[in-house]
Amino acid sequence: MGSKRREIRLFGIILVFGLVCGIPSIALPKRVHNVGALFALTGPPSAIGEPQRKTVEMIEGWVNAAGGVNGNPFHVIVYDTKGDKEMAALALGKLVEKEGIVAVIGTSRYGIGPSVVPIIGKHNVPFISCTALPEMPGWIKGKAWFFAVKGYRQAVEAICEHLRKRGIGKIAILTSASEFGHEGRTDFIKLAPKYGIDIVADERYKRGEKDIKTHVNRVRGTDAQAIINWSDGDSQVEICHSWKDLKVKVPLYQGPEFGDRRMIELAKGKAEGVLCPLQRLLLMEKLPIEDPQMPALIAYGYSFKKKFGMEASPSGGYAWDALWMIVEALRIVGPDKKGIRDYLEENIKNWPGVTGIFTMSKKDHCGLTKEAFRMGVVKGGKWTLTD
Secondary structure: OOOHHHHHHHHHHHHHHHHHHOOOOOOOOOOOOEEEEEEEEOOOHHHHHHHHHHHHHHHHHHHOOOOOOEOEEEEEEEEEEEOOOHHHHHHHHHHHHHHHOOOOEOOOOOOHHHHHHHHHHHHHOOOOOOOOOOOOOOOOOOHHHHHEOOHHHHHHHHHHHHHHHHHOEEEEEEEEEEEEEHHHHHHHHHHHHOOOEEEEEEEEEEEOOOOOOHHHHHOOOOOEEEEEEOOOHHHHHHHHHHHHHHOOOEEEEOOOHOOOOOHHHHHHOOOOOEEEEEEHHHHHOOOOOOOOOOOHHHHHHHHHHHHHOOOOHHHHHHHHHHHHHHHHHHHHHHHHHHHHHHHHHHOOOOEEEEOOEOOOOOOOOOOOOOOOOOOEEEEOEEEEEEE
16 A cells, blocks of 8 residues: 555545544533553663553643643543553552542553452442453452453464364464463363364463473474464563574464564564464555555554554454543543443444454453454564465
C-alpha cells in the first residue's frame, strides 16, 4: 500500500473515531471523566509500560481535542506499578478512593492482574487487563468486573492448528518454571491431544538458567518433529541460540512473547527460521487492506510512529484496545461503573481492534479466538507470514 493511500485512509479512520466518541464540535465542560491506568513506567517491564503510557496519552489528546466525551473532559490518570503486584494493588486503591475513576486499564506484566481482583470486587469498578489472565475460580469476588484484551490460550491453539496443517504429530515442549510458563505448559497438555498431537518431551527450566542448551539437547534426542518454547524475556533468545548452535533439524516455535521486533534483534541472526504466533500489528504491511482489523492497525501504527518517532508495539496495542472500549462505553452509558461493566459484557461484539476481533459475553471476558494470531516466521531478519 502506498504512503499516500495510507494517509488518506488514516485521516478517514481518525474522523470515524471522532464520530464514535459522539462529541459535538463546541461543548462546555461538565464533569471530568477520570479513567485509571496501571503501567510499569520504571523497572524491568518499562519497555512494555512506556509504549502503553504513550498510547493512552495520544488517545486522551485526540478525545479532548474533539471536545471530550459527550462534552465532558476526558482524563487518564497513570500510576507506575514498577511491575510489582503490591504496588499495583496500592495504586489501584488510590485510583478508586482518591481519584474518582470510573474504570481502570492495565497492567504491563503477566501475573499482576489477579492481585487487583479483590480491590475491584470491593469497589465494583470495571477493569480491562492489558495482560493475559490465568483462569480464576468463579467464586472469586471481583471476577465479574475483570476483562482482558490479551489472550495466550488462543496462541496455543494457533500453534497447534499450524502443527496439524504441517502434519506434525509429535512435539517437545520447553517451558520456563514461572507462572507464565506453567500456564502455557498446562494449555499445551490440555489442547494438544485435541489436535492429534503427542507431547513426547516436556522440559522445564528456571528463569535465568545459564545452561538452557542442556534442555534443548535433551529434546533433540527424541522423535519430536517440532520444538515449542513457551517463556518470556531473554530465555527466548537463549533458546534460539541453542537451537542454532546445536543444529537442531526440527522447527522451533516460540510463544507470543517472542513476537516483537526487538527479540529478532537480540537474537543476532539466530532467530532465522523461528516460527511464532504474531499480532497483526507486526505484519500490517503484508496484510490485505480488506482485513477487518486494518482500520485500527493503520490508525494506531501510523499515528503512534508520527507522534513519537518509534514503531508501535503489540503491548501498546493492548492499551489502545482497552481505552477505546472504555471511551465507547462512556459515550453510551456515561460515567456509571456498572453501566460500563455491563456495556463491555453485552455490546463488545465483532469489535475490531489492534489485537483482534473481540466478542465478549458473560462467559468470556476476553472475547478473542485463535484467529487473533497469524503465524509468522523470521526471514531475512524480519517477520513475514508463513503458510
